[in-house]
Amino acid sequence: MPSASEAIASRLPKPPVTPTKPAMFLDLDGVLAPLAPTPDAVGPDARRTEVLTRLTERLDGRVAIVSGRTLNEIDRISDGAARAASGVHGLQRRRGDGTFANQAPDPAIRQAVAAFDAFAADRPGVLVEDKELSAGLHYRQAPGASEDAIALATSLAQATGLALQPGSMVLELKTPGTDKGVAVTAFMAEAPFKGATPIMVGDDLTDEHGFEAAEALGGFGVLVGPERPTAARYRLEDVAGVLDWLDEIAGAAA
Incomplete structure (x- = not known):
């Protein structure tokens, strides 16, 4: 029901x-x-x-x-x-x-971009989007990477204080506020x-x-x-x- x-x-x-x-x-x-x-x-x-x-x-x-x-x-x-x-x-x-x-961008955005780049390096179909104010991790073309992507983004958010914004097959770490x-x-x-x-x-x-x-x-x-x-x-x-x-x-x- x-x-x-x-x-x-x-x-x-x-x-x-x-x-x-x-x-x-x-x-x-x-x-x-x-x-x-x-x-x-x-x-x-x-x-x-x-x-x-x-x-x-x-x-x-x-x-x-x-x-x-x-x-x-x-x-x-x-x-x-x-x-x-x-x-x-x-x-x-x-x-x-x-x-x-x-x-202004949070300085920790650079850390997030670097971590996302490393994650995507050996996962075909995973894309990183650097918006300066935020870092996006797209896995629409690699849905099998979703669980690991979520774990990484969640860990980075906790470590850096960046805001985690889930979207449609994308995870974004952004300057909070x-x-x-x-x-x-x-x-x-x-x-x-x-x-x-x-x-x-x-x-x-x-x-x-x-x-x-x-x-x-x-x-x-x-x-x-x-x-x-x-x-x-x-x-x-x-x-x-x-x-x-x-x-x-x-x-x-x-």
């Missing part, structure tokens, strides 16, 4: 297309772009760029990409369509006016987001902080992908469904 949270997740409806004065906070991988075997395999897409550009215009700039990727990667993949953006789980943030609020929920909250205190209804759209565990922040500020979360226990109130099936829904919101706001 399913638990209460599982029962709730299985009943999540499609989100509305006419929320009151929406402020959209959108994850990238698995939400605006399909998941790929490697981070570099994701690139710009004409429809995604068009939808984001039009949505940002219709909502008077109240659109931000909130991702685990760096701002440079966000800009590359979104083709520069996102004026406001948060990268590396809130450690980088570009405000709606183009100014930045970035944190922020997450996607912190980023959403910070955006909502600033123009052009202040006074709007926050809507966080995400697909994995890293987005739960964003769902919770949006809910606490009078908005809601939208889960993308398979049903699971979540703080989100609504659900969309996949990336195509997200782009269709955003397109509808842009049209309704015109």
Whole structure:
């Protein structure tokens, strides 16, 4: 028999297309772009760029990409369509006016990168991503390495004080002090987001902080992908469904 949270997740409806004065906070991988075997395999897409550009215009700039990727990667993949953006789980943030609020990297990130490189050296398919503010260990192409990868990342987090952020077939050790929920909250205190209804759209565990922040500020979360226990109130099936829904919101706001 399913638990209460599982029962709730299985009943999540499609989100509305006419929320009151929406402020959209959108994850990238698995939400605006399909998941790929490697981070570099994701690139710009004409429809995604068009939808984001039009949505940002219709909502008077109240659109931000909130991702685990760096701002440079966000800009590359979104083709520069996102004026406001948060990268590396809130450690980088570009405000709606183009100014930045970035944190300095924890010195222990270099230790984590070195340990991840050593781990990946004799495990084909395991990839290391150095974001300066964090270190990512990807094992989507080597699922058999998951148990050892988790043990290594957990041990490093305990030894260094870095924050461990599990994701979809990736483990990230990051400079502590922020997450996607912190980023959403910070955006909502600033123009052009202040006074709007926050809507966080995400697909994995890293987005739960964003769902919770949006809910606490009078908005809601939208889960993308398979049903699971979540703080989100609504659900969309996949990336195509997200782009269709955003397109509808842009049209309704015109």
